[in-house]
Amino acid sequence: xxxxxxxxxxxxxxxxxxxxxxxxxxxxxxxxxxxxxxxxxxxxxxxxxxxxxxxxxxxxxxxxxxxxxxxxxxxxxxx
Amino acid sequence: xxxxxxxxxxxxxxxxxxxxxxxxxxxxxxxxxxxxxxxxxxxxxxxxxxxxxxxxxxxxxxxxxxxxxxxxxxxxxxxxxxxxxxxxxxxxxxxxxxxxxxxxxxxxxxxxxxxxxxxxxxxxxxxxxxxxxxxxxxxxxxxxxxxxxxxxxxxxxxxxxxxxxxxxxxxxxxxxxxxxxxxxxxxxxxxxxxxxxxxxxxxxxxxxxxxxxxxxxxxxxxxx
Numbered sequence: 001x002x003x004x005x006x007x008x009x010x011x012x013x014x015x016x017x018x019x020x021x022x023x024x025x026x027x028x029x030x031x032x033x034x035x036x037x038x039x040x041x042x043x044x045x046x047x048x049x050x051x052x053x054x055x056x057x058x059x060x061x062x063x064x065x066x067x068x069x070x071x072x073x074x075x076x077x078x079x
Numbered sequence: 080x081x082x083x084x085x086x087x088x089x090x091x092x093x094x095x096x097x098x099x100x101x102x103x104x105x106x107x108x109x110x111x112x113x114x115x116x117x118x119x120x121x122x123x124x125x126x127x128x129x130x131x132x133x134x135x136x137x138x139x140x141x142x143x144x145x146x147x148x149x150x151x152x153x154x155x156x157x158x159x160x161x162x163x164x165x166x167x168x169x170x171x172x173x174x175x176x177x178x179x180x181x182x183x184x185x186x187x188x189x190x191x192x193x194x195x196x197x198x199x200x201x202x203x204x205x206x207x208x209x210x211x212x213x214x215x216x217x218x219x220x221x222x223x224x225x226x227x228x229x230x231x232x233x234x235x236x237x238x239x240x241x242x243x244x245x246x247x248x249x250x251x252x253x254x255x256x257x258x259x260x261x262x263x264x265x266x267x268x269x270x271x272x273x274x275x276x277x278x279x280x281x282x283x284x285x286x287x288x289x290x291x292x293x294x295x296x297x298x299x300x301x302x303x
Contacts, residue, residue: 013183013228014183014186014228014253016183016184016185016186016187016188016226016253017184017188020188064145065137065141065145066137068138068141068174068181070179070180070181070228071181071183071228
């Protein structure tokens with residue numbers, strides 16, 4: 001089973017890398033980019049085929065390691 | 080004062096930290112490998128060094144904070160042990176939950192490696208007991224992710240509880256309230272981005288860093 005975790009900075013947490021990307025896009029002539037937020041994607045290959053169990057395990061993985069919940073949100077998708 | 084320095088793959092200030100502790104206390108620090116599950120007996124101080132543990136993968140300090148030795152360090156701190164984390168060590172302490180907040184990419188996005196001026200913000204801690212509030216120290220920084228973040232509630236709490244140990248005189252990285260180092264609630268865990276162990280010998284241009292290790296030694300001797 002494949003799963004995907006998207007990790008993004010929480011709203012309100014300043015993202016200096018996102019800002020740098022936004023400025024670079026502006027320098028390339030892409031006008032109208034109002035905001036850029038940079039995050040990360042983690043793809044996992046899981047054993048078994050119990051979706052509910054996988055989702056529960058992924059949630060625990062996010063809370064314990066994959067995300068820093070002080071500043072980051074995560075979204076889990078079992079594919 | 081019996082101290083230990085934790086060594087992770089990618090730690091690079093571990094030996095300097097051991098020298099700093101040894102010079103202040105007259106006793107060699109034990110080097111402890113991150114895969115060990117237990118700390119040496121009878122320790123007074125555990126030090127988490129700077130560097131790039133596990134290549135800064137995932138988040139700085141995130142992998143190191145989940146290594147077996149860190150469970151023992153957390154337990155040691157919960158029982159009232161003294162812990163100092165410098166730079167990557169500060170990141171590890173935050174990731175392991177011993178200190179609150181988060182350290183993000185420097186506001187200017189650049190890796191910063193230079194001497195900075197710090198202002199001691201409290202003398203009410205074992206690490207700063209020999210310093211006066213407002214005293215200035217020159218200490219080097221060398222980090223990419225030292226931008227300390229706290230929400231307004233946490234910041235008010237840190238201020239009200241006098242838990243800000245050091246502030247930057249000239250904020251290099253965007254840290255909220257110019258914070259360079261903070262204390263735990265029981266004041267026995269210190270995390271700081273600047274490297275006191277790197278300016279610990281007049282032959283290297285100064286020894287302001289020694290004041291922190293000397294404070295710690297004096298405090299522990301006074302309480303023994």
